[in-house]
Amino acid sequence: MRDSNREWYFVERPEGEPDLDCFELRESEVPEPDPGDVLVRVRYLSVDPYMRGRMRDVESYAEPWDVGDTLEGGVVGEVVESESERYDEGDFVTGNGAWADYCVLDADDTAPVDPDVGGLPAYLGVLGMPGRTAYFGLLDVGEPKPGDTVVVSGAAGAVGSVVGQIASLNGCRVVGFAGSDEKTDWLTEDLGFDAAINYKDVDDYRAALDDAAPGGVDVYFDNVGGPITDAVFTELNVDARVAVCGQIAHYNDEGVPTGPRKLPQLIAPRAKVQGLLVGDYATRFGQASEQLGEWVATGELHHRESIVDGLENAPDAFLGLFAGDNIGKQVVKVSE
Amino acid sequence: MRDSNREWYFVERPEGEPDLDCFELRESEVPEPDPGDVLVRVRYLSVDPYMRGRMRDVESYAEPWDVGDTLEGGVVGEVVESESERYDEGDFVTGNGAWADYCVLDADDTAPVDPDVGGLPAYLGVLGMPGRTAYFGLLDVGEPKPGDTVVVSGAAGAVGSVVGQIASLNGCRVVGFAGSDEKTDWLTEDLGFDAAINYKDVDDYRAALDDAAPGGVDVYFDNVGGPITDAVFTELNVDARVAVCGQIAHYNDEGVPTGPRKLPQLIAPRAKVQGLLVGDYATRFGQASEQLGEWVATGELHHRESIVDGLENAPDAFLGLFAGDNIGKQVVKVSE
Secondary structure, eight states: OTTOEEEEEEOSOOSSSOOGGGEEEEEEOOOOOOTTEEEEEEEEEEOOTTHHHHTSSSOOSSOOOOTTOBOEEEEEEEEEEEOSTTOOTTOEEEEEEESBSEEEEEGGGOEEOOTTSSOGGGGGTTTSHHHHHHHHIIIIIIOOOTTOEEEESSTTBTTHHHHHHHHHHTTOEEEEEESSHHHHHIIIIISOOSEEEETTSOSOHHHHHHHHOTTOEEEEEESSOHHHHHHHHTTEEEEEEEEEOOOGGGTTOSSOOEEEOOHHHHHTTTOEEEEOOGGGGGGGHHHHHHHHHHHHHHTSSOOOEEEEESGGGHHHHHHHHHHTOOSBEEEEEOOO | OTTOEEEEEEOSOOSSSOOGGGEEEEEEOOOOOOTTEEEEEEEEEEOOTTHHHHTSSSOOSSOOOOTTOBOEEEEEEEEEEEOSTTOOTTOEEEEEEESBSEEEEEGGGOEEOOTTSSOGGGGGTTTSHHHHHHHHIIIIIIOOOTTOEEEESSTTBTTHHHHHHHHHHTTOEEEEEESSHHHHHIIIIISOOSEEEETTSOSOHHHHHHHHOTTOEEEEEESSOHHHHHHHHTTEEEEEEEEEOOOGGGTTOSSOOEEEOOHHHHHTTTOEEEEOOGGGGGGGHHHHHHHHHHHHHHTSSOOOEEEEESGGGHHHHHHHHHHTOOSBEEEEEOOO
16 A cells, blocks of 8 residues: 555646646655654645646745645645654654645644544645635734624635635625526525625625625635625725735736726725735644534534546546635546 | 905816816805905915816815805915904915905814915915825824835925935835926925936836836825826835825816726735825824924925916916926915
């Protein structure tokens, strides 16, 4: 079992929409852990929209991938060999590792996983980076107050679904934009959103928003950009806060996308628009994990993972993010 | 002298760029002050870019003018008849009044003017609303720190010229965009700007900015919008702050102007962009006035007014704002 390994390589920079030609699966040796490391049998790996940015040859917050690099991201798996005192064989851990059957992680860059809370895939979603992004992005940048109307784009995604629920827990009215009736039903029936708009089913986003949020928008948590965001900006209340977490509608754009100018719209409402990266909150990750874990344990915070089966299908799972295939967090199941 | 009065009326809503047909000067009676009021012989009146917004039939922070309304704005003048205990005849006051030879002001809505500090027109500029806008917009929204690079658009205007100087007083490196060599010379030679870019003289704003601010932009105080702002947004440093004070490049646009999308540019630098209205700081106007007056008195804060002579020329002075005719604050001299 441990004799063979497979790893995904980034072999071609995409122009516009990426496709399967950007990826190549190669056989390799199972890597050896150095002192302080653990060898992990990957159970689940994470595909995330931000990875599209790493495919560009542009310096940014996440280091760009060079052609020929191994693809990597969040993983959760079982320690099968430990050169660290922190872990024993059989422990579960999460960290950043290769899209592979096996990967080596520096134990200091991992967090232990309790498989009884939320299940393993949750550590790539609600209990992982997307959950923490939602937590800090909404609470620190969005600053929701009880009674506020909070609008979320990409509301059925890994981050958006958590944002809406935390807003609800904070006494806000929550409206989500998502791309199918199955998604909007999930938002309103299971997650407690007050309203949800299937943007593929309405022509006039602004009118739909006006129906769903007749009092205007106090907080907008944006994962998407594009025409949804254009509509929301017309409905911002005085002192509105906009957290710009993602802009998935534009990640495959070549060149700089254009659209309605938003700065003139900010003056009358004195709105604040702020970009966010979860890494800025690293010193407070413990606080977020504890709170999110508690909400998951009590059932106040629902979560869902879309699972693509098999390491060989990881690129498809990644590409599906841009088609909106996932409900909740998209993960790839690598092994039982 | 006091038998005749003239007042400007708003008689036609402009589409796109306003012209003289929007205005009509009418003879009228000198108004009578009620108890609590003062009758003021106007010395100077203010024309400001925000007034273009009042010409639109759209609810906003400043009440829209109806066709047939008297035009109004900041005035400074001499009390010629007082029905208030706060003022005697011969006192100077500033407040919001008609574009007219005489206007009646409620004494409670005025501030006394010391003609020995800065001169009367300064109370419509550095010691008036534009000065306070610069003060709160830069310090509260821009949050400049010593060593920051602060970029100002419309830098030779009433607000921008004060912003740049306050930034300098706070130990920042200051770069201004303005529209003539006379303006940029004023900024660098008299106001202490570290660099100034005549945007009418350069093709590539981004390259010019890169030369003038090689370390990137920490604070951007935007009075203008359009291509200058597009260039500045490509140079924002991590944790940059953008104060959106005005967007004069777009005030005459019909419909919603389009341009490069800026939200995708905010994520990597985690930049904050915020609209501002000076009225939100009303409870702290005293603090601002005291500080600005002190800086003017000590000569640390320079100011300049562009003066158009004669009430009959007030619309020309207003229209000239959009052509960039003014250096410093544009005022109209109504009487000696």
